[in-house]
Amino acid sequence: MAYDGVMAETINIRGHADDEISAYLARPLGPGPYPGVVVIHHMPGWDAATKEITRTFAVHGYTAICPNLHHREGPDASPDDAAAAARAAGGVPDDRCLGDVAGGAAYVRSLPYSNGKVGVIGYCSGGRQTYLVACNLPVDAAVDCYGGRVVASEEDLSPRQPVAPIDMTGNLGCPLLGLFGTDDQNPSPEHVARTEEELKKHGKTYEFHSYDDAGHAFFATDRQSYRVHAALDGWQKIWAWFDKYLATPA
Amino acid sequence: MCTWITERAEIAGSGKGPNGWFTLTHTNVYYDHPYHATFDHTLNIDFVNEADGPGARVAVELTADSARALVQKIQAALASGDAQHQRSVVPPG
Numbered sequence: 001m002a003y004d005g006v007m008a009e010t011i012n013i014r015g016h017a018d019d020e021i022s023a024y025l026a027r028p029l030g031p032g033p034y035p036g037v038v039v040i041h042h043m044p045g046w047d048a049a050t051k052e053i054t055r056t057f058a059v060h061g062y063t064a065i066c067p068n069l070h071h072r073e074g075p076d077a078s079p080d081d082a083a084a085a086a087r088a089a090g091g092v093p094d095d096r097c098l099g100d101v102a103g104g105a106a107y108v109r110s111l112p113y114s115n116g117k118v119g120v121i122g123y124c125s126g127g128r129q130t131y132l133v134a135c136n137l138p139v140d141a142a143v144d145c146y147g148g149r150v151v152a153s154e155e156d157l158s159p160r161q162p163v164a165p166i167d168m169t170g171n172l173g174c175p176l177l178g179l180f181g182t183d184d185q186n187p188s189p190e191h192v193a194r195t196e197e198e199l200k201k202h203g204k205t206y207e208f209h210s211y212d213d214a215g216h217a218f219f220a221t222d223r224q225s226y227r228v229h230a231a232l233d234g235w236q237k238i239w240a241w242f243d244k245y246l247a248t249p250a
Numbered sequence: 251m252c253t254w255i256t257e258r259a260e261i262a263g264s265g266k267g268p269n270g271w272f273t274l275t276h277t278n279v280y281y282d283h284p285y286h287a288t289f290d291h292t293l294n295i296d297f298v299n300e301a302d303g304p305g306a307r308v309a310v311e312l313t314a315d316s317a318r319a320l321v322q323k324i325q326a327a328l329a330s331g332d333a334q335h336q337r338s339v340v341p342p343g
Contacts, residue, residue, distance in 0.1 A: 039280070044285045080285040086305035090279045091254035100317035124283065147254065156253070216290065217283070224288050246259045 004027035008051070011108045013067065017101020021071035022102055024051050026058035032113025035246035037105045038139075039066040040097075040122030040129045040225070042217075045083035046070060049222055053123075060239060062119075062246075063111060067104040069097055069129075073117040092125075093160040094132055101133050116250030119174075119242050120148065124217060127163055134176055135168035139246035143177045143238055148186035148214050151194050170200040175205040177241040179234045181214030209237060256280045263295045265308040272306050275299045293317035296310035 015021040024046070028034060037057045041050040057064035067094050074082035086092055105118045119141040122130035127147020128154035134142035149156055152164035175198070179191050187195070192210060199206045201242040211218065211230035218227040219234060257279040265274045274297050284292040292311040299306040312320065 043283055047285075077304040080305040081307055082311070083285070084278070084298070084307055085300070086308065087254060087280065088258070088276075088296070088298070088300065089258055127335070161254070174253050223290070 005170050008055050013103045015103040016066060016096040020099060022068040024054050024066040026055045026065040026250060028058055028061055030044050033115035034061055034063045034113055035115050036108030036118040037062045037064045038101050038118060038120045039064055039067055042126050045079035047079040050163060063108045065104045065108050067100045069100055082230030089159045090158060097129050097137055102137050105139060117246040119246050123219060127222035129232040134174050139174050141175050141242055143241060144182055145179050146181060146220060151188060151191040161215060166195055166198055168188045170202050175245050177237060178208040180210040181216060182210050182212050182231060183215035253282060267306060269309055272299055272302060287311040289313055
């Protein structure tokens with residue numbers, strides 16, 4: 001029987017502007033080498049559900065790191081209070097998010113058991129941020145799980161989120177997997193179709209899958225939005241995607 | 251909804267959090283994903299004092315119907331309270 005063990009812990013990393021922020025690291029206990037995954041948490045924060053997802057990647061053979069994007073709003077606050085403070089401030093600034101994710105990616109690449117490859121995955125607002133990362137940082141694969149506001153109207157933009165991610169599609173630098181629900185309102189099926197058109201126009205490598213009888217947050221096992229058929233198939237597609245693009249050492 | 255859209259107002263009053271009563275300065279209101287309630291979207295209200303840190307918060311997550319019913323009841327309570335208080339300050343004739 002193959003040895004099966006992981007360890008997970010909170011650590012500190014350097015993020016945007018060289019700030020020290022907290023992150024959750026989960027890794028297999030074998031010798032490696034392992035590919036890395038940066039997990040971007042959803043809008044409700046750096047919470048238990050996201051840490052469970054991070055551990056799931058370690059169980060499947062990835063060194064996974066989840067930076068706390070709300071660290072500055074409340075380094076010692078509960079995830080919900082920090083998320084509320086981030087919202088009150090106008091949300092996580094896109095440039096700060098990019099810096100924090102870059103710090104997480106650099107950290108896992110620096111580990112002696114890294115294979116040099118790093119993917120990124122995010123859920124809900126983290127799906128939008130994943131699209132942003134894939135268009136701005138040197139990552140090797142990306143998975144956008146129902147990220148809303150990739151397509152954004154003028155009134156959706158703000159000083160903290162000044163550019164619609166869809167307008168960055170020409171800069172997408174890695175293969176992108178998108179997982180959506182047809183009952184979702186944000187991103188709506190129309191927004192998903194517009195994003196797909198843009199990816200085609202720029203000749204990007206991507207796969208989009210939209211599940212019927214599923215809406216927003218269908219992966220979330222602790223919410224009524226959970227849809228077992230979409231979640232189980234979605235996880236299989238995530239493993240296949242990351243295996244295809246991250247397994248071969250850099 | 252997955253948005254950052256938030257209605258914000260200055261308020262004066264007090265709230266009771268895990269560490270007891272504190273002075274409220276603002277309320278943030280948004281219709282978005284809840285943290286705890288088992289619904290896709292809820293009307294969320296945070297009563298806060300930001301100067302005291304992110305933990306100085308009284309939070310509620312209500313279904314849309316509950317929130318509308320609450321608005322009506324607040325209006326009704328204010329109206330009946332105003333009427334009672336006006337009567338109490340009228341000098342006896």
